[in-house]
Amino acid sequence: MKVGLIGFARSGKTTVFNSITGAHAEVGAYGNRDANVAVIKVPDERVDRLSEIFQLKKKVYAEIEFIDIAPAEGMDEDRVLDGAALTVLKSADALTHVVRAFKNDNVMHPRGKVDPVRDVLAMEEELQLIDLIQIEKRIERLEKEHRKDQEYDLLLRCREHLEAGKPLRSLDLSSREELLLRSFSLLSQKPVMLLCNCGDDGLGEEDPAGLSETAAKLGLDFITLCGSLEMEVNGLPEEERAAFREELGMGEGSRTRFIQFAYTMLGLISFLTSGERETHAWTIRKGDRAVDAAGVIHSDIKRGFIRAETVAYDDFIEAGSMAKAKEKGKVRLEGKEYVVQDGDMILFRFNV
Ligand SMILES: Nc1nc2c(ncn2[C@@H]2O[C@H](COP(=O)(O)OP(=O)(O)OP(=O)(O)O)[C@@H](O)[C@H]2O)c(=O)[nH]1
Ligand SMILES: [Mg+2]
Known part of the structure; x- marks a missing residue:
């Protein structure tokens, strides 16, 4: 299970990445050219219990791999997904769009004003545009080769859908078509969840960025957290974290919340195996x-x-x-x- 973090420049992707994975990637490292990658283990008390019962020493939890893309190189900052990012994101099973809702006068938004709704819509458009370009190329190629087969028909439908401003994840497909299309790793076919990165002032509010209406219209779910505070808490000694969270009304940790959210939203479940040496939880789709x-x-x-x-x-x-x-x-x-x-x-x- 691989989740790619996407978002406009300085929306807090790396901050959120750190807060969820406990990594220490450099925040605000605008010159950094590499994607950050980290794996988190999904806590599962069933694995703990089974390994006790079967007296197996090794426990293997289900894992989620996170990819935090590097900022686009030498591009207008407004366009976020450059070639390097695309290559990385194509391998992801799902995308999380980190939407900036925090205010911080020291951190410029590439589009000037902080406007979460605008960013959500713009990112959807961006994903669709990238897919459209790829599909156009493929259609052209098939036409050159006079291959008007099942793939060709499918791609024409995809093109029409994208041109109508809709993501491929909302296109009605048979399971065979779905598989065929998946082989293209198109971005708008992947499930997208929104992660609203709010400032401290939005803490405890359900929807501090006013995203619910737009999200509902697009059929997207969202989770809200304050990236920089979460990262700060993760930097504290383990035993102090709970008290700090409580004091600030932060609710459960970003990691736990994100995992629960991702699991439900993506329709994931776990099955368990207990072999000779290990108890193992595996992630599959419902x-x-x-x-x-x-x-x-x-x-x-x-x-x-x-x-x-x-x-x-x-x-x-x-x-x-x-x-x-x-x-x-x-x-x-x-x-x-x-x-x-x-x-x-x-x-x-x-x-x-
Ligand atoms: N006040 C506040 N600042 C934040 C928050 N999240 C991130 N920032 C700041 O915003 C700046 C950008 O954060 P990053 O996490 O590097 O953002 P990014 O999306 O990874 O940026 P690029 O990779 O350069 O596109 C940093 O200076 C962060 O400290 C937040 O929740 N509140
Ligand atoms: Mg970053």
Whole structure:
């Protein structure tokens, strides 16, 4: 699971990146040319409990990788996504648009005034424009080769949709078309969430930047946090953080909130495996089949899939052991098409 942070220059991407991942990337490093990358572990008490029960030392939590793109080089600052950023972002599963809502006279907004609604709309347009350019090129190429096939038809539909000012994520696609389109890694097809980076004065307010109407219209969800304060809190010793948060009315930590938000919004769930050495939580999408889940672990397991021995975490805990769970008929033998549920404990049988 890879999440790319996008946003206008100096919207606080790196600040938010640090606050969520606990990294110490340089903030306000406008000359920096590299993207920042960090991985966070998704806390999961089921993993802790299972590793205790099975007495396994190693615990592997689900992970989210964050990419904080570097500022665009030598471009009008108003255009944020240059070639280097695009290459990085194409590999992301989802995008988080960091929207500047904080006021700070020392930090110039590339468009002058701070205006979160304008930025949200502008970024949507930017993503669509980038996709349109890519699709136009591909259409041209197919026409040159006289290939008026399924791909060609699909791309024409995409072009029409984009020209109407709509992102590809809202285009109705069959699952086959969806897969085909995904191979182009188009940005407006990726799920986008908004992260409103507010100043200290917006703390505790639900929607300090007045984004709800625009977000609803665009079908986007948003989360609000104060990047610079969150980063400050993360710099404190662990035992002082809770008191500080409480005093300032900051609610739960940015990391926890972001993970919960991302999981729900992206429709993610976890399934669990306990092998000989480790308990492992894996991230998949709601609706993924057992064979997809197998592929997350290893392509061999997917290829040689025989069946998935599955027990729901709660059933397992209630039974007290695997043997008891089996006795009670709670361990099921599921086939490739089984739709995996959050908290399923799975043992894959496979043959390669
Ligand atoms: N007051 C205030 N300042 C902030 C906040 N978040 C970021 N800043 C300041 O805004 C400036 C830019 O922050 P960065 O995190 O570097 O922004 P960025 O989007 O990564 O910037 P580029 O990578 O250069 O596009 C820094 O001086 C930050 O200290 C905030 O919540 N409140
Ligand atoms: Mg930055």
